[in-house]
Amino acid sequence: MKPLTNFTKAELDGRIELLRREMLDAEVDAVILASAPNVGYFTDLNDQFPWAVTSRAAFIMISLGGTMSVFLPEVMQTLWREDKPDATIVSWPSPRPGDEGITELAAAINRLPSRFGKIGFEIGPESRLQMTISDWTRLISMTPSFQRVDCSSICMNVRMCKSEAEVARIIAAGEIFGNALQALKVGHVEGVSERALAGKVLSKAMDLGADNENFLAFGSGPGGYHSVVASPGIRELKTGDLFTIDAGIRYSSYYCDFNRNFAVGKATDHILRAYDALIEAVEAGVNACRPGNTARDVYAAQANALFARGFEGGKLGRFGHGLGRQITEPPSNAATDQTILREGMILAIEPAVMLPGGALMVHEENALVSADGPRYLSPLAPADLPIL
Structure with a gap:
């Protein structure tokens, strides 16, 4: 790029x-x-x-x-x-x-x-x-x-309020990560370690022009993962696993921050319903990204959407945050944050649900607060859970 x-x-x-x-x-x-x-x-x-x-x-x-x-x-x-x-x-x-x-x-x-x-x-x-x-x-x-x-x-x-030039950098960072994820579609993932898969994605991102300071977390496990901030490990993926790659790819000193979920070989009905609920929760959160609303409103929109689908919100402390030169910036999309949204703010919308056995599933997109209506900045996740 x-x-x-x-x-x-x-x-x-x-x-x-x-x-x-x-x-x-x-x-x-x-x-x-x-x-x-x-x-x-x-x-x-x-x-x-x-x-x-x-x-x-x-x-x-x-x-x-x-x-x-x-x-x-x-x-x-x-x-x-x-x-x-x-x-x-x-x-x-x-x-x-x-x-x-x-x-x-x-x-x-x-x-x-x-x-x-x-x-x-x-x-x-x-x-x-x-x-x-x-x-x-x-x-x-x-x-x-x-x-x-x-x-x-x-x-x-x-x-907190980004200029058009800053927004362009965050969009570019997201495009790099979105394109880098295509590396997962080359070859099999079963039997491959978290570290190897993360390395493929990060290497591709660097080839596409990412800065040399990036954050990449990896979570995997049967029926869900237990962390969204863990470094990729040596665990090898197995059929029935759910895994996520969550990355803050930096481009020209500005970060995107979103994740993508994948199933290995197959996914249970509960996992598929959780994925659908998270897609709807993100849409609700993005729709609340309007000037005059608060970060608390963005949190509530996501939590209410999950509740309507019969899911308990994941215990992560918040459902997203600001971003820009740092991968996490104020405000926090949390029940306690009354920060008033202003035009030009960029938020990571990040709802999470609890799964059986204490596992998690998270979905995250990036959105711009605009007087003309919210705008997605990250390339959207597929409507259906990808099964590799």
Whole structure:
């Protein structure tokens, strides 16, 4: 697949402007971002280094005014100076155990105008601080004039609604996974291990242009599987098994996230009825993906559809979630999540049912929240359970 072009400068500038509005509402003077999803979102620089190693660190600082400041190891500065000529670049010889950029970061914080006396860090739900506890403690002691607050919700409020360019990346990721699944139709699956089948799919996805950071889970068993997040194992498939491949394939830094179910040789009537119920539950969940509804409404639509079919919902904590630069993002399609849906949000719709013996069956699709009505982004699963 042909790589997509970079995001336009206008779109990137718009993201930072939206972030600054959120910061102003939250009375935050600046945010310090260090996670790969947030740094990549606000800069469109997606180098896997330094997040692939634990001996390095990198941060960006966005304040209410002025230019972006970037703090990174010297080995990275050439790339960033070329791509971000307007940013203030600060670097240090790294690795530097005990002070991985903390002195430089603290000095920049102390130079900030203190309008509210608060600096935002990624310390809330579904976020990562990306520094050691000792560095965090030192940074606190070196910046006594500022209070440290969570900015993860601020960033996610900006990231939650996707642009057309972001939607295109998620669609492309889904197309790659959908096409890669065709590898399962070549040859027999009985007697083949989970790991071998997953390898065929993942290898095909890479050939089709997927990024090199992907998530793939595999579950199998007679009459159902017991996990939707387990890594593929050495178990060999047998006649009568139900198996699923659930993948977050990444393309141009954006993930799809959906699964497909298959039976080996044959399927019981109960399994076939469960599959039909899940197809209907997904349709109900997608139909609830409308501006003004809540994530709880999306959950309830799926749960009610399963109940009407006589099935108990699977105990997974939620029936889907947001997605984008991360394979799971807020909100959660759960009974407790009152997040109001907005146009441009993308949700994984993921109902599950309990099967005899404590087994599970899950079905998942991706959908866009739109004022014109919900839109499927993943290539739809077959109406009937595939039997290989």
